Amino acid sequence: MQPDHDVVIVGAGFGGMGAAIEFTRLGIDDIAILEREDDLGGTWHVNHYPGLAVDIASVTYSYSFEPNPHWSRLFAPGAELKRYAEHVADKYDLKRRMEFSTAVERAEWDDAQQIWRVSTADGGVRTCRYLVTATGFLSQPYTPDFPGIDSFAGQIIHTTAWDDGHDFTGQRAAIIGTGATAVQLIPEIAKQAAELTVFQRTPIWVVPKVDFAIPPAVRRLFARVPVTQRAARLVNTSLLEALMVFGVLHFKQVKPGNRAAALMARAHLRSQVRDPRTRRALTPSYDFGCKRPTFSNSYFRTFNKPNVTLQTNSIVRVEPDGIVTADGTKVLVDTLVLATGFNLWDVNFPAFQVVGRDGRDLGKWWRENRFQAYEGITVPRFPNLLSLNSPYSYSGLSYFTTIEAQMKHMRRLFGELERRGSTTFEVSDSANDAFLAKVTDNLQSSVFYNGNCGSARSYYFNQHGEAALLRPSSTLSTLREMDRFPLDDYAYR
Ligand code: NAP
Numbered sequence: 001m002q003p004d005h006d007v008v009i010v011g012a013g014f015g016g017m018g019a020a021i022e023f024t025r026l027g028i029d030d031i032a033i034l035e036r037e038d039d040l041g042g043t044w045h046v047n048h049y050p051g052l053a054v055d056i057a058s059v060t061y062s063y064s065f066e067p068n069p070h071w072s073r074l075f076a077p078g079a080e081l082k083r084y085a086e087h088v089a090d091k092y093d094l095k096r097r098m099e100f101s102t103a104v105e106r107a108e109w110d111d112a113q114q115i116w117r118v119s120t121a122d123g124g125v126r127t128c129r130y131l132v133t134a135t136g137f138l139s140q141p142y143t144p145d146f147p148g149i150d151s152f153a154g155q156i157i158h159t160t161a162w163d164d165g166h167d168f169t170g171q172r173a174a175i176i177g178t179g180a181t182a183v184q185l186i187p188e189i190a191k192q193a194a195e196l197t198v199f200q201r202t203p204i205w206v207v208p209k210v211d212f213a214i215p216p217a218v219r220r221l222f223a224r225v226p227v228t229q230r231a232a233r234l235v236n237t238s239l240l241e242a243l244m245v246f247g248v249l250h251f252k253q254v255k256p257g258n259r260a261a262a263l264m265a266r267a268h269l270r271s272q273v274r275d276p277r278t279r280r281a282l283t284p285s286y287d288f289g290c291k292r293p294t295f296s297n298s299y300f301r302t303f304n305k306p307n308v309t310l311q312t313n314s315i316v317r318v319e320p321d322g323i324v325t326a327d328g329t330k331v332l333v334d335t336l337v338l339a340t341g342f343n344l345w346d347v348n349f350p351a352f353q354v355v356g357r358d359g360r361d362l363g364k365w366w367r368e369n370r371f372q373a374y375e376g377i378t379v380p381r382f383p384n385l386l387s388l389n390s391p392y393s394y395s396g397l398s399y400f401t402t403i404e405a406q407m408k409h410m411r412r413l414f415g416e417l418e419r420r421g422s423t424t425f426e427v428s429d430s431a432n433d434a435f436l437a438k439v440t441d442n443l444q445s446s447v448f449y450n451g452n453c454g455s456a457r458s459y460y461f462n463q464h465g466e467a468a469l470l471r472p473s474s475t476l477s478t479l480r481e482m483d484r485f486p487l488d489d490y491a492y493r
Contacts, residue, residue: 073212
């Protein structure tokens with residue numbers, strides 16, 4: 001049977017676009033990119049709250065094969081990432097393959113025809129030879145169901161559905177959450193609102209952000225002599241890599257480095273917040289690295305402002321005009337901002353139902369067994385599926401390192417398929433088991449299993465208590481492994 005497409009890619013963010021670029025390089029051109037949102041860019045399309053910027057320097061947070069000499073700052077604002085995504089889509093002719101507002105609900109492998117059937121919310125069904133899920137890690141927003149939240153009479157805004165026209169001037173605003181998103185947003189709301197109450201359950205480690213505008217002369221140099229930008233990328237990437245390998249993966253052996261980072265964050269807090277009680281409340285009780293730390297020069301000092309209150313009592317219920325906390329206090333609220341993050345482990349992984357060979361349901365199988373994926377990209381009983389946002393796939397360095405390593409894996413795998421004249425691949429149970437055993441073993445020295453992470457409430461951990469997100473290897477060894485994995489780890493038909 002001739003399927004509708006050679007490839008269906010679900011997601012038009014940087015992951016989906018990277019996969020599409022790799023397929024076209026491989027000469028596989030009949031690609032449909034189905035996207036739930038109404039435009040491309042993934043995270044950088046969905047998120048546009050005030051203060052949004054990258055927190056990995058832009059020379060590193062971009063495709064290595066598509067450097068952008070025009071970043072305005074060391075840490076580019078979110079809107080520049082969205083423009084960069086547009087540029088990549090134009091340059092690599094991806095837009096004509098994208099279909100927006102097309103939400104995939106289900107995909108099922110048809111073993112007789114050796115194809116995937118992909119069902120969309122509009123009732124349509126597409127068939128394809130290869131299916132790529134590129135639906136992101138942080139793409140299913142989480143809204144806690146506080147008692148009474150539906151009765152709230154003011155406006156509720158989740159950070160992933162920002163209302164650009166919303167004016168906080170003169171308002172009593174509240175924000176729930178103090179993750180990386182809230183750290184960027186809180187100083188911006190505090191500039192406008194008459195009162196801002198920050199509801200914090202778990203404090204976050206925050207270190208100073210060394211950020212500056214990139215002078216036009218440097219941008220011109222990057223454009224004219226690209227090797228200079230590559231050198232800057234190499235320096236920054238090497239620094240981040242050292243932090244990741246020593247601070248996170250080898251915590252057991254190199255605790256002092258980690259402790260130094262926590263000391264730096266404490267000194268930053270001390271230099272910015274005057275009130276000792278507020279300082280204490282903003283100090284995490286878990287080890288640096290258990291949860292993603294963040295950077296900011298304005299977050300802590302916002303708590304000195306007379307219109308900003310830090311509330312650490314837990315939320316009991318929401319009423320039409322405010323929030324009631326465990327000590328009986330009621331905070332009156334006009335606008336409630338939810339910076340409550342994402343649900344990775346219950347509703348993502350995968351982001352829609354995927355049914356493979358022998359009726360195996362990927363989400364069910366992951367939840368009932370352990371979360372796992374060979375090299376963080378393929379799964380036994382799921383022929384011709386590339387699951388880009390899989391357990392153990394995320395390179396701690398940057399999402400671009402993750403996708404570029406996966407592009408290498410695709411290159412090697414599809415090269416072998418072509419050499420053999422085959423059209424179907426499936427990873428073996430034994431190769432998958434060996435990979436899972438290896439990552440489990442590599443994680444034994446990490447901060448996740450040796451640090452004091454009990455109070456961190458980190459999304460790095462799944463419901464089984466496993467830190468199953470990060471691929472526990474250095475970037476160099478990941479890239480090497482993606483280039484050299486044994487071809488016999490797959491069966492070909
Ligand atoms: P997050 O880190 O998951 O933070 C969610 C916040 O909401 C936490 O403080 C959490 O408290 C709180 N929360 C959730 N449910 C709650 C409840 N029932 N009651 C009280 N508080 C509740 O989400 P995020 O801030 O959106 O960031 C997610 C990730 O996105 C980051 O780690 C980062 O990887 C990425 N990000 C990157 C950038 C950037 O690159 N510039 C910017 C923003 C985000 P607990 O901690 O107690 O659960």
